[in-house]
Amino acid sequence: MVSEEGKKEGMRLGKYELGRTLGEGNFGKVKFARDIESGQGFAVKILEKKRILELKIDDQIKREIGTLKLLKHPNVVRLYEVIASKTKIYMILEYVTGGELFDRIAQRRWLPEDEGRKVFQQLIDAVSYCHNKGVFHRDLKPENVLVDAKGNIKISDFGLSALPQHFRVDGLLHTTCGSPNYVAPEVIANRGYDGATADLWSCGVILYVALTGSLPFDDNNMVVLYQKINKGRPRIPTSPPISADARNMIWRILDPNPKTRITIAEIKENEWFKQGYIPANPDDDEEDTRIDDEAFSIQEPTETDKEPNSPTLINAFQLIGMSSSLDLSGFFEKEDVSERKIRFTSNYSPKDLLEKIEDIVTRMGFRVLKRNGKLKVTQERKDVKSPGSLSVAAEVFELSPSLYVVELRKSYGDSSLYRQLCTKLSNDLGVCQSQQLLTTEA
Known part of the structure; x- marks a missing residue:
C-alpha cells in the first residue's frame, strides 16, 4: 500500500518515479514511470476508486486486473504490479512505445x-x-x-x-x-x-x-x-x-x-x-504479479466489524485474482503452476467445513493440526519425497454470508494422493457444478 502523499508528476510511487501523462480517460490517467533502481520504463494506469464507482465500471476494472494477473506472454501487455491507496489503484504495466x-x-x-x-x-x-x-x-x-x-x-x-x-x-x-x-x-x-x-x-x-x-x-x-x-x-x-x-x-x-x-x-x-512463423515462448515461470490487498476492495471492513476467528472476507475481485476458474478440473494442470493451490466453493459454514474436512481426511489416514482457524493435513513417510508423503494447508474464505471458498495449498508430496484428497473434499463439501457456475457468473 502507498500513502496519499507525493503522487504528483515527477514524484515517487514506491520504487517508481512518475513522469509525463501518456493518456487520460474517464476514470483516470496513464503516466510514464521509471524504475529508479533499474531505469526501466513503465506505463502506470492510475484509477480513481471514486470515479470507478460513479461510472459503475468496478467489475470491468476488477476483471482486467484479475485477467492480466494470469497472462505472461510476449504478445500480451504485461501487468507487473498493482499498488494501491485508499483512493487510487496504480497498475504498473509494460510500456509499449509504438502506439496502436x-x-x-x-x-x-x-x-x-x-x-x-x-x-x-x-x-x-x-x-x-x-x-x-x-x-x-x-x-x-x-x-x-x-x-x-x-x-x-x-x-x-x-x-x-x-x-x-x-x-x-x-x-x-x-x-x-x-x-x-x-x-x-x-x-x-x-x-x-x-x-x-x-x-x-x-x-x-x-x-x-x-x-x-x-x-x-x-x-x-x-x-x-x-x-x-x-x-x-x-x-x-x-x-x-x-x-x-x-x-x-x-x-x-x-x-x-x-x-x-x-x-x-x-x-x-x-x-x-x-510461412516465417516463429512461435513465441510464454514467460509463465516468471514471478507472480504483486498486488496490494488495498486494490481488491473499495470498502474494506474495519477490525471492529469482524468477529473473532471469523473467516477472511473476500469479494468477487479477489476471487478472480485468486484463480482462473472455480471449476476444480481447471486446476489440474502443471503441478508447479496450478496444483499447489486448488479452490472450491461450499455452502457449509466455516465451522462445519473445518470439522468436516478434519473428519474426512482423518478417515483417509491423514494427521490434522489446527492453528489460527487453519488446518494442516499431513501424511509422512520416512522420506518426504517418497510416494505417499503429503503436506497440505486448508483455509476457508467468506465470499458471501452463505458462500465460502476452501483453499487447499500443497507444501510438498505425492501429486496423485493430493488429487485424490482434493477430489474427495470438493465432491463431499463443494457446491454442485451448475450452482457454482451460476453463483459466480458476471
Whole structure:
C-alpha cells in the first residue's frame, strides 16, 4: 500500500518515479514511470476508486486486473504490479512505445501481406495462449493491439474479458459485448456463444483490416451492419493485391457458422500461416504479479466489524485474482503452476467445513493440526519425497454470508494422493457444478 502523499508528476510511487501523462480517460490517467533502481520504463494506469464507482465500471476494472494477473506472454501487455491507496489503484504495466495497430495501418493505408501475416501470427499465438489459460478477450480490434519498437504486437485492454466462471451451465457465454464491426454473428444472436470462436472471428476482421485497410462489414445503419455480419464471406477488394491463400484464410475465419469456422489449431497447420512463423515462448515461470490487498476492495471492513476467528472476507475481485476458474478440473494442470493451490466453493459454514474436512481426511489416514482457524493435513513417510508423503494447508474464505471458498495449498508430496484428497473434499463439501457456475457468473 502507498500513502496519499507525493503522487504528483515527477514524484515517487514506491520504487517508481512518475513522469509525463501518456493518456487520460474517464476514470483516470496513464503516466510514464521509471524504475529508479533499474531505469526501466513503465506505463502506470492510475484509477480513481471514486470515479470507478460513479461510472459503475468496478467489475470491468476488477476483471482486467484479475485477467492480466494470469497472462505472461510476449504478445500480451504485461501487468507487473498493482499498488494501491485508499483512493487510487496504480497498475504498473509494460510500456509499449509504438502506439496502436490501428494507427500503424491508418498511416500506411494497409500492411504488405508479409507484414500483415506476421501481425496475424503473433495475434493468433497470443489469443491461443489466452484461451489455453481460460481467458477470452471479447473485444479484439486494432485499437486494443499495441505495437512495440520492434514491430511486435501486444494485446491490451482486457476490461471485457471472460474467465471460465463466466460461462453458464450450457457451457456458453451470454453477455453481448465488443465493438460492432468486429463482433461475431453468434454474439449478436444472443443465444450463447463460445468465447474462443468469437475471438477468432475478431482476429479474422483484424487480418482483413490489416491487409486491405478497410472493414469487411460496415454500415451506418446498425441493422444493416448486423445483416452483413450474419451473411459473412465479405467481398475482398482487388487493390491492394492479396494472395488467394490469404483470401481463403479470411473467408474461412469469417464463416458466420461457428461450428464450421476454422479453428486456431487448423490455422496453425495452414501453409500460408506457417510461412516465417516463429512461435513465441510464454514467460509463465516468471514471478507472480504483486498486488496490494488495498486494490481488491473499495470498502474494506474495519477490525471492529469482524468477529473473532471469523473467516477472511473476500469479494468477487479477489476471487478472480485468486484463480482462473472455480471449476476444480481447471486446476489440474502443471503441478508447479496450478496444483499447489486448488479452490472450491461450499455452502457449509466455516465451522462445519473445518470439522468436516478434519473428519474426512482423518478417515483417509491423514494427521490434522489446527492453528489460527487453519488446518494442516499431513501424511509422512520416512522420506518426504517418497510416494505417499503429503503436506497440505486448508483455509476457508467468506465470499458471501452463505458462500465460502476452501483453499487447499500443497507444501510438498505425492501429486496423485493430493488429487485424490482434493477430489474427495470438493465432491463431499463443494457446491454442485451448475450452482457454482451460476453463483459466480458476471
